[in-house]
Amino acid sequence: MLLFLAPERPQVESPQRTVAVVENDASVRRSVVRLLNANGFATEAFASAEAFLSHADASQFGCIVLDIHLGGISGIELWHRLKASGSELPVIFITAVEDEALHVEAVKAGCIAYLRKPFPAALLINAVDRALGL
Template structure:
């Protein structure tokens, strides 16, 4: 993704972009508003398939994925990205408290795994961490 060195959440070319893949429209909008308020650009997608069909990977710096999506799951999306050799940092979010699911998500590779409802600061911290390693 755009791996140029920058300060905070912006590069010399502009703000960093976070894709939000969440099938709940109000949750997706809430996350996008939060990230926009912290100087990040966002692209919202209602499904993994919509992300795969419409996202421009070179313009995305990080992705926040709900694990339980209609159609392809968030974990399946992550596995699919890995098969294309994507190094896009991933943050998983879920409303389900399940240790086996968390282990599977972490095994798929993620910067953070957050349980809904999560504190805004937790998501911002996870994104800052993801962008620092990008």
């Protein structure tokens, strides 16, 4: 993953700029968190959908970067549960699997972006900016 640093982006810790990262692969999770932190975003990382559901309040985040293929509850299922609970949290799906049907389902679920791993850092930063309305 390439590091992309956006110019003049101050570090601001607020719910509107805090990004939840839900990724079961520890190295990918660390990389995404480091990339987002280096670009001025506060982050909170979770290793599973279950960890997110038991430890997080979706309203404390500006958006979520969500792996589709998690052990246990999938990213798509987590997103459906969040929506069913009334959450309007913008989602950026990430996946290592090329699956057109899954891509269509993610788009229908209302994702901001659908990124295939490995993805250019700039695509993720641009997607988070869009999700946060920056």
